[in-house]
Amino acid sequence: MSTIDLEKFSRYSRPGPRYTSYPTALEFSDAFSYERYLERLRSETGPLSLYVHLPFCRSACYFCGCNVVFTSKEEKLSEYVDYLKREIELLADQIDTSREVIQFHFGGGTPTYYKAFELDEIMKHIKKHFPNWSEEAEISVEIDPRFFNEDQMKVFKSHGFNRISFGVQDFDPKVQQEIHRIQPYETTKAAVELARKYGIESINTDLIYGLPYQTLESFQNTLRLARSLDPDRLAVFNYAHVPWLKKTMRKFDETTIPSPEVKLQILQYTIDYLTSEGYEMIGMDHFAKPEDELFGAIAKGELHRNFQGYTTKGGANLIGIGLTSIGEGQRYYAQNTKDMKAYEAAIDAGRLPYERGVELSDDDVLRKSVIMELMANFSVDIPRVEKEFGIDFADYFADALEKLEEFEEADLLSITPEAIRVHPTGTLLIRNIAMPFDAYMNKYEGQKKSFSKTV
Incomplete structure (x- = not known):
């Protein structure tokens, strides 16, 4: 990747979505009713991806933006x-359980805060009610190396x-102390070796740049240590500083958070270093070895x-x-309640703990297709979009294409009648490049407390 103009790029730093969904979670509401949600659950067909949220942590990691519950009470x-098992039973009453499960994920919180027998109990209950699992299913779990033992590994x-993601964030002791997550390299190394011992075929490590007291030099060392673990994938996330949403983030002295220029230096070094070490950049924040299936998918434009x-x-x-789990159907998103008492009360009443969501319009489905193709593959196949949705791309997205002109003039992307193609340096601003296609962004213009900064 060519050297970037740090000053110019840092000017692009503005609040913007990460586009794990479109429309984003800010558009979720109770206008998408519980009854309508059940109709959608019953009517959909095709394969299933199951996500189970285990929200508990022993203590707070101050950088964390996840929905967690802190407790030391077993x-x-x-x-x-017990409530999870009852929710699974309620879901099984609404869904065709003969549908094939092709993906499963334990997220948190800290899934391995649970004892091995409890994890086993959850998995057995899920498989009892959703028995049709693909032989090629991706079955994964997020693990905090500080809470991981061989009994849990035997259950997995x-x-x-077949896939384990280890939370690392940063190996620098000063950074670890500031973010309230002391995790020596040796602890992480032992956890990775345990997973390898049991034949886990894909290991991922999560890093975060933009944390307090990080410098280019300190993160270079973190990358070298992470690389020494020989992960199959690395996720290198831009820290989302949203103290108006997460109280623990208010503990940080904001003057210790790296500037946009330093964050860009770190990101550029990360890309250059990992590609020199044989990894390929996948999407906006992932790196994988060339033999990894993610790399094969991006090469085919199927990520x-x-x-x-x-x-x-x-x-x-x-x-x-x-x-607080979020589900995604063909034309909807649905989120469970974030309040534990409300969660338990719903299940006690024989209802799914659904709270809010959004049903997608035709325009939403079209824009989601374009935005997700950009975010995943750094390109948009314009004839494909026109054929699939029966539109004239240049006419329908005239305003978006006009906003993209500044990126084209800066040689960050190219636009032809066949495709939008983001250039390697443009991938650093992929969130900015996707935003012109977002029909909801105008209402958040000028609002500082909406999304994290893109740079």
Whole structure:
């Protein structure tokens, strides 16, 4: 990648979505009713992707933007397992359970905060009610190396888990102390070696740049240490500083957070270093070895993006299970309640713990297709879009194409009647490039407390 103009690029730093969904979660509301949600669940066909949220953590990591519940009480964890099992039973009454499960993911919180027998109990209950699993299913879990043991690993192996993502964030002791997550390199190394011992075929490590006290030099060392673990994939996320949403982020002295220029230096170095080490950039924040299926998918233009990140399992109906989980159907998003008492009360009443969502219009479906293709494959096949949706692309998206002219003039992308193609340096601004296609962005213009910064 050519050296970027840091000053020019930093001017693009503005609030913008990460586009794990379109429309974004800011558009979710109770206008998409519970009854309508059930109709959608019953009517959809095709493969299933199941996501189970285990929200508990022992203590707060101050950078975290996830929906978590902090507790040291084991009875709270076991009570939640009972409610999860009842929610699974309620879902099984609404969904054709003969549909094939092609993807499964445990997210958190800290899934491995649970004991091995509890994880086993959850998996057995899911498989009892959703018994048709593809032999090629992607079965994954997020793991905090500080809470991981061999008994848990044996459970994952017995249930066919084939992908593990280890949360690292940063190896620098000063950064770890500031973000309230002390995790020595040796702890992470032991966790990765345990997963390798049990034959896990795909290991991912998560890093975050833009955290307090990070410098280019400190992150270079973090990258070298992460590389020494030989992960099959690395996710390198831009820290989303949203203190108006997450109180723990208010603990940071904002003067210690790297400037946009430093963050761009870190990102450019990350791309150059990992590609020199044999990884390929996948989407806006993932890197994979060339033999990885994600790389094969992007080469064919078949990479997909959803709430679980980048995947080859496109077209599946994502069912969110557990507190605050989000599901994605062909023409809707649906989110469970974030409040534990409301979650339990709904299930006690024999109702799914659904709270809000959005039903997609024809325009939403079209724009989602374009935005997700940009986010996943850094390009848009214009004739494909025109054929699939029966539109004239240049006419329908005239305003978006006009906004993209500045990126074309800066040689960050090219536009022809055949395609929009984002150039390598333009991929650093892929969120900015996708935003002109977002019909909802105008209402957030000028609002500082809407999204995290794009740079």
